[in-house]
Amino acid sequence: MYQDDYFSSNFVIFxxxxxxxxxxxxxxxxxxxxxxxxxxxxxxxxxLVLLEIVGKPWWWLLLMLIPGVNIIxxxxxxxxxxxxxxxxxxxxxxxxxxxxxxxxMLAFGxxxxxxxxxxxxxxx
Numbered sequence: 001m002y003q004d005d006y007f008s009s010n011f012v013i014f015x016x017x018x019x020x021x022x023x024x025x026x027x028x029x030x031x032x033x034x035x036x037x038x039x040x041x042x043x044x045x046x047x048l049v050l051l052e053i054v055g056k057p058w059w060w061l062l063l064m065l066i067p068g069v070n071i072i073x074x075x076x077x078x079x080x081x082x083x084x085x086x087x088x089x090x091x092x093x094x095x096x097x098x099x100x101x102x103x104x105m106l107a108f109g110x111x112x113x114x115x116x117x118x119x120x121x122x123x124x
Contacts, residue, residue, distance in 0.1 A: 055116025
């Protein structure tokens with residue numbers, strides 16, 4: 001056995017652990033928001049459910065396909081997620097830069113879903 005094989009297998013195990021943590025956190029966040037937790041493991045559908053949680057229309061998913069624009073809208077969605085749970089922009093920065101800590105905090109902490117932060121009632 002080469003030493004590289006040992007490193008590679010440990011790295012794969014580490015990545016699997018990180019992915020499991022993210023899925024568990026996302027599952028719990030969806031349940032706190034009254035959505036089905038299993039939606040966290042379905043690609044594309046999980047983002048549609050996240051858009052429902054933050055109160056944005058489904059077509060924002062299409063904006064995520066445009067290079068450059070997708071970064072702006074992803075940050076915006078994370079900010080709205082933070083505000084949907086009653087948190088401020090500081091928590092948003094934590095979700096963006098220390099997500100391995102802040103997503104489980106949001107999921108398993110005492111944070112309550114307050115409703116979609118992105119829902120704006122426009123006059124008819």
